[in-house]
Amino acid sequence: MRAYARLNSVRPSRPNGSRLQSSRHEPPQNNPRQAKRPFMTKIRTGQAPPSLTRAQFQERFQVRFYDPAFSGERDAIARLEVIAWDALQEGRKEPITRPAGRGFADPTYELSVQWLDTRKRLKAAQKLWNDSAAPSRVLLVCGSARNDGTCPGEVSKTWRLTEVARGVVERAGMQADVLDLSLVTSEYGRNIHPCKGCVSSAMPLCHWPCTCYPNHALNQADDWMAEIYERWVAAHAVIILAPTYWYQSPSPLKLMIDRMVCADGGNPDPTTTHGKHVVEAKRIEQQGWDYPKHLAGRAYGIVVHGDVAGVEAHRRNLTDWLEWMGLIDAGAAAKLDRYIGYYEPYYNSHDALDKDKAMQEETRNVVRAVVQAVKELRAGRLSQPDKQVKWPRTK
16 A cells, blocks of 8 residues: 555646646556557647646635634644645645556556445445345435525425335335435535546546545545445435426536446446546547446436426436436336426425325335336346347447
8 A cells, every 4th residue: 555646656747736637657558459550539638727826725725714713723724734735736636545456457556545445335235236135225316405404494395205205115125225415515525526527538537436536636535426326336226306406407416417427338447547548548449448337227217396397308318317327217107207386486385295195196106116117127027128239329
């Protein structure tokens, strides 16, 4: 194990961020697989802004201690600032690493111990998913940004529908795992950092699970997705319940959706690209990539609600996304979009839900359909119908 590994121990690079995605050593230059075909594309650069100055960094660092309660520790905070500045300058994205070891293309390449731990937990979750003796597990994703622990001061209608769904799952004798994404708005240190779009450079640059975070050099240490990936992998079915915000998913849900891209074609071996070497990743995809669907074979259901417009498009976006990832449709009853209190005021919208017994029952039907799909899947009577299809366009 190596502590405080530099991400750029060989190649020089401008300070303060440019090297944060680089590797710790140069990739091999004599890979015969890469030599089969000339490299045919140009890497486009020039968007990244100039590095932060020391003064700019100080301003951003110190704002975290704006509260006068910290004033007695200014000297200690100044010392921490120096450490954080050095970490940024030296690119200490992954400060503790160890050689990847057996099972990787380059067992000597240093990988983050945090990423290796996440990978280990995902493998254990997949093993549990495959165990026919293990209880069936349904992941219920509450996609609203609201809860009564912060500014709204009231639970969301989505949360209430999630509780309805939980009851149906548990009465069916299955485990209900409730993932409440509203915690990113109300809980200290609970963050889902945005997807950086590595996949658009080359699919093999997008690792499964994601290696973009945590990024300790950029103070992006508290990323929830490592846990969320594990919960998706362990689930035999996923039901997403969500309100419609401006015709779309709420921001916490959209953050999770974007970060799930590594589950659809992501590279399970970061040593093949030696970290985030764009050229190497492009060469690998150029030679052919199979775009593995790491979550295929799970059932899904959708409950989308709104008050004025946009629910149909929102529901369709979610179902299209899940099916693209290889999840299995649990039937028409498992895909619901409805208005609650159509064009009525906001202040009494919970009363509108109280009165809408049909909506509540339709939500139960979504869960009942998904529960039945899980039973059929695990008994071998239901499978992904297009699993053996050879797609003329792979992506």
